[in-house]
Structure formats: structure tokens, C-alpha cells
Amino acid sequence: MECIGDDSPFSDAEIVLLAQDILKTLNLVDKVNLEINSLGCMESRAKYQQALVEYFSKYRTELSQDSQSRLIENPLRILDSKNLQDKKISASAPSIHDYYTIKARCYFDKVLEYLEFCGIKYTINANLVRGLDYYCHTVFEYVSTQIGAQSTVLGGGRYDGLFEQMGGKLASGKKTLPAIGFAAGIERLALLTNYTPVDVRPxxxxxxxxxxxxxxxxxxxxxxxxxxxxxxxxxxxxxxxxxxxxxxxxxxxxxxxxxxxxxxxxxxxxxxxxxxxxxxxxxxxxxxxxxxx
Incomplete structure (x- = not known):
């Protein structure tokens, strides 16, 4: 599900609401929790990545092999590591919330305001990130603990930089095309619904x-x-x-x-x-x- 061409906070909230509606239709809304974060604008993200490099460099030898390789190229991915030692180090890492520009902070506040107005419960997860450079602003996941370890059953985010990164160009000459969307894991949704496939012969x-x-x-x-x-x-x-x-x-x-x-x-x-x-x-x-x- 995507919303293309609108860079307003309302679109972010609308996409989250659509995801919630799908989960509600499947009778799953009470089995999941919404976690949300903002990566800020590109300026916010660049400053934050530099801060992460400086922080994690102090613990380079203690990081997992994967996180050591991500340190320079993609330090945001270290925050998403499942390695226990990486998680322990990440717990004291700088928060992206301290690196928002005024515009980025206002954008995120507006998204949360819309969600609260619609009665959507959420948890801000400062470690919820996207490692790809074209992501910005809102990222979110619906997670559940009812299918073993905590698992994401649906996730999305804003990727205003994707169009340009893929070489896109509008008729007007603009190279940017704002977009936000989400996708769900069919197998995980099926596990949550306790659905038992019927053996139908074709x-x-x-x-x-x-x-x-x-x-x-x-x-x-x-x-x-x-x-x-x-x-x-x-x-x-x-x-x-x-x-x-x-x-x-x-x-x-x-x-x-x-x-x-x-x-x-x-x-x-x-x-x-x-x-x-x-x-x-x-x-x-x-x-x-x-x-x-």
C-alpha cells in the first residue's frame, strides 16, 4: 500500500490508519502493538549518522562482526542488530531525537497528533530505523509477541528519496517524488490468525x-x-x-x-x-x- 506525491504529515498518519484498518478487519488489532519513530529529514539523518559513528567507534572491538562492517557505511543498521552484545551497546547510543531539525521535529509531532486524535495507541521506539538512504521522517511497525519472539507483522515508512535514487525524473524536471507505504508478512499474519489451511482439491x-x-x-x-x-x-x-x-x-x-x-x-x-x-x-x-x- 502506497501514497505517492504527498509529503504532508497527514499522509503518514493516513497510511498508519490504513494499516490499522487492515489489521482490524483481520481481527488482529488487539494482538499487535504499533511502534513508531522518525528518521528526521536528510539533514537530521546525516548529523545523527555521524554521531553514531563517533559513539560506536569507541566499542568497535566489542561489536559483532556484522556491526563492525556496518560502522562506517551504515551505522543506523547497528541499532537494529539482534546480537545481544550489540543491543547492550546500542542501549546507551545517542538518540536521533536529539538531532532533529526544527522542521523535522514539527513534522513528527504533527504525525503523532493526528494519530492521537484518531485514538491510535503507539510507542515511540528510538531504535526503529531503516538502513537505506532514501528513507526519511516516519517509520513504523506493528509487532507481536504471540508468534514466538517479538516479530514485525507489518512495517512501513516514508521514502522520499527512492524516486531520485532510481533515476526518476518528472515532466516538470523535478527529481524528487514523495512517497510513503507499508507491506505485511502474509505468513506472520496467518500465524496470528490461527488460520488452518483447508485442503482444497483444485x-x-x-x-x-x-x-x-x-x-x-x-x-x-x-x-x-x-x-x-x-x-x-x-x-x-x-x-x-x-x-x-x-x-x-x-x-x-x-x-x-x-x-x-x-x-x-x-x-x-x-x-x-x-x-x-x-x-x-x-x-x-x-x-x-x-x-x-
Whole structure:
């Protein structure tokens, strides 16, 4: 989810609210906590990185190998280290909040003001960072302790510098394009929902030749739109395709050829019994809904 072209604090708050709405829809909002921070503007970030280099240099030999290599090129990433010794050293590191410009501080305060007005609870995590240079201002994560160790299930941030870094240029000549967005981990969301996948056996559509591919694609769309798990197989001989259908444990195969198109019907093969039947077009959905596991 992204909001592109707006560099106002309201956009940051709106993106967080959208993320919250998704979690609420999934009944997960009570299982996660919102952590938020600001990386400030580019000037803030540059000053803070220098302060981190000076601080961590005192402990260079005590840092993990990974953090030693990040010290010069990307000191912000040390704050995100999972190494226990790194965490101990980072606990006393300078805070980015002390390096905000007046404009950056006002920006973050406004984001928090919007969230509070909307009743969104949050925790400011000064160690929440993004190591990539194009990030600025707001970064946030929804974290949970209910799937083992504390895990981020959804995270986002503002990346106003990405467009320029990728060589972008607007028609107006401007090279910057403000943007903020977020993404979620599907597996972690599924773990939080305690979702147990249902073992659904697919339907396989098999047009008998290339002339009937379009009919197969149209049927594929129709079945999927009606929540029937369906795949289409267009390659190789029918016998090879039947072998593949058995391999993926499909329940039925729908053949589409010249006769089926002419008679507005489908020939259906049950892969458990090898029995075949012919179903007219307008009865296919009810047949599959009543006869597929």
C-alpha cells in the first residue's frame, strides 16, 4: 500500500490508519502493538549518522562482526542488530531525537497528533530505523509477541528519496517524488490468525487444443470469481496433462473442445472414479459446488 506525491504529515498518519484498518478487519488489532519513530529529514539523518559513528567507534572491538562492517557505511543498521552484545551497546547510543531539525521535529509531532486524535495507541521506539538512504521522517511497525519472539507483522515508512535514487525524473524536471507505504508478512499474519489451511482439491481446465484456449481462460475467470479453486493447463498432450492433474490431487478435469463449444456444454472427468459426464453451461456452477471436495 502506497501514497505517492504527498509529503504532508497527514499522509503518514493516513497510511498508519490504513494499516490499522487492515489489521482490524483481520481481527488482529488487539494482538499487535504499533511502534513508531522518525528518521528526521536528510539533514537530521546525516548529523545523527555521524554521531553514531563517533559513539560506536569507541566499542568497535566489542561489536559483532556484522556491526563492525556496518560502522562506517551504515551505522543506523547497528541499532537494529539482534546480537545481544550489540543491543547492550546500542542501549546507551545517542538518540536521533536529539538531532532533529526544527522542521523535522514539527513534522513528527504533527504525525503523532493526528494519530492521537484518531485514538491510535503507539510507542515511540528510538531504535526503529531503516538502513537505506532514501528513507526519511516516519517509520513504523506493528509487532507481536504471540508468534514466538517479538516479530514485525507489518512495517512501513516514508521514502522520499527512492524516486531520485532510481533515476526518476518528472515532466516538470523535478527529481524528487514523495512517497510513503507499508507491506505485511502474509505468513506472520496467518500465524496470528490461527488460520488452518483447508485442503482444497483444485479443478483443472483442459482445452483440447489451442483454438479453445480462450474458452478455457473465460471459464477459469468465472470459476475463480465464484471461489472455486481452479487451474488451467494448456501445455502438452492430454495424457501428460492428466498425469499432472493427478499429481496435484485435482478432483475433476473439465475438457473444452469443438463439441463442447458447439453444444454449450462441458465434459467433466472425475479423477477419483474416472467417470465422465456432460454438464450444460448454466448448470456447471451448481454441479461443481455440490460435487467437489
Amino acid at each position: 479443478i483443472v481446465i483442459m482445452p483440447v487444443d489451442e483454438k479453445h484456449h480462450q474458452h478455457g481462460i473465460m471459464l477459469l475467470q468465472k470459476l475463480r470469481n465464484n471461489n472455486i479453486t481452479t487451474v488451467i493447463d494448456l501445455q502438452d498432450s492430454i495424457s501428460k496433462r492428466l498425469n499432472r492433474a493427478n499429481y496435484i490431487k485435482a478432483s475433476k478435469v473439465i475438457f473444452i473442445g469443438a463439441i463442447e463449444v458447439r453444444e454449450q456444454s462441458y465434459r467433466i472427468k472425475d479423477l477419483d472414479t474416472s467417470n465422465e459426464c456432460v454438464i450444460i453451461h448454466n448448470e456447471l456452477l451448481s454441479y461443481l459446488q455440490n460435487n467437489c471436495s
